[in-house]
Amino acid sequence: MVLRNANVVTLEPGLPYAGQVAVTGDVISWVGGPDGSQSPAGAGTRVIDCGGRTVLPAFNDAHMHLLSLAATFWSVDCSPGQVTSIRDIQHLISDRARKAHAGEWVRAFGYDESALEERRHPNRADLDAAAPDVPVRLIHRSGHASVLNTAGLGQAGLRAETPDPDVGYMDRDPVTGRPTGFVVDMEEHISKAAPRPTYEQVQDGIKQASQLLVSRGIGSVQDATVKNDIERWNLFQRLKADGSFQANITFMPGINHVAAFYQQGLQFGFQRGGVRVGNAKIVATLDNGYVQPNGEDLRILVTAARQAGFPSAIHAVESEVVEAALRALMDTRGSEELGAPRDRIEHGSEIPDQLIQLLWQSEVQLVTQPSFLYYSGDRYLADVAPARHPWLYRGSSLIAGGIVPPAAGSDAPVAPANPLRGIHAAVNRRTQKGAWISPEEGVRAQWAVEMHTRYPAFAAGEERIRGSISPGKAADLVILDRNPIDCPPEEIADIPVFMTIVGGQVVWE
Ligand SMILES: [Zn+2]
Secondary structure: EEOOEEEEEEEOOOOOOOOOEEOOOOOOEEOOOOOOOOOOOOOOEEEEEOOOEEEEEEEEEEEEOOHHHHHHHHHHEEEOOOOOOOOHHHHHHHHHHHHHOOOOOEEEEEEHHHHHHOOOOOOOOHHHHHHOOOOOEEEOOOOOOOEEEHHHHHHHHOOOOOOOOOOOOOEEOOOOOOOOEEEEOOOHHHHHOOOOOOOOHHHHHHHHHHHHHHOOOOOOOOOOOOOOOOHHHHHHHHHOOOOOOOEEEEOOOHHHHHHHHHOOOOOOOOEEEEEEEOEEEEEEEEEEEEEEHHHHHHHHHHHHHHHHHOOOOEEEOOOHHHHHHHHHHHHHHHHOOOOOOOEEEOOOOOOOHHHHHHHHHHOOEEEOHHHHHHHOHHHHHOOOOHHHHHHHOOOOOHHOOOOOOOOOOOOOOOOOOHHHHHHHHHOOOOOOOOOEEEEOOOHHHHHHHHHHHHHHHHHHHOOOOOOOOOOOOEOOOOEEEOOEEEEEEEEHHHOOEEEEEOEEEEEEE
């Protein structure tokens, strides 16, 4: 395959712009300058005339949750674009409950209490009114909380006499002690009770997710789900093998499953059938002002991962957690790790000035979500203390120094997987309603593009394999109608994706 008449942005310092790219099999075999020299195209070579369009390395979504994204295709969408009130949610759920088969649950997702007219979380009574008999699980837009109806609570074994869970939180009526239906971080508990989707259901959702991702120019995704275990690894292998999913996958095993990966010889960087083993995923949160797990326990987890040969990726949103995570990563590093750290912090949503130096010193890579500035920015401006606004999803101040550049991910399905929107937000830093969030943190478009291409490849340990356009690298390319690096910054998000190529195959046009 040869791409001609193109504005190729290689992201390679030696030859930043080119006019043609030749692909042999699944790798880039030749990159030609913008002069008239013709690439070596033999008979039978497919020639794609790009009509002067821009060719970039395909986007790489450095943090997302693939099976949750697939599940959105068989679930009831209760996100702010779809509903404005609890009444709306009830209508949607009641419609779906009427069509449910025996034993099936209604799965709904995406509600945001701050965007509902009632300005509160729905509760079991609201859901019982919509679906008295069918178990219902309504998932909060963060993915970390859910509301269950009475049938759902019953099947999950959550009753007044149920003790408080070790992990997570179950909200109760202060008088009766009965669960209100609202639970936090009890995903593992609930999914044990809910019937598992069939392979065909998962496959159908994954195919739709795959189409969506490649239509947005995404050639690689990194799945950062803490539930990722051997069974899911095998599921991803099967979905790739039968062609249901087109982008490359980096699969980050959950910290509790790292030992099993180690025992099966599935080490960090191991690759099979388009799925690669990534960092060990650890979740740390702020619970009543305390970092959970605490610093000592975080060091134990990170050490266990290192001993199995895995760098870590720690979910850390609040500044207190980011600091604890950075210290745990630095404190546990032996001399052998110096110079080659691969550890990551996921989100790093709040980074105060005093943590920037620590981040640079640690050489830990930040994997952040600039598109949240757009999708959730209005909520942050309303809910986050103004003193913390300058810390939110920082950009330019993080790249002023430091060796390891931040990478970007969507956290889909928490926010849509839309890299051009992420690039737009990293540059413009405006919310959906048009408010600014620390515009001085905006980065140059070139940098924002690299946050969605080269730097995610580094985050996955794949910078020698993909992330830029040069001979020998994977033929993962996106063709855009316009160049996001030199078009007016307010138009980046609307650039149409003309074609997506993964491993030398046209997967979307
Ligand atoms: Zn996530």
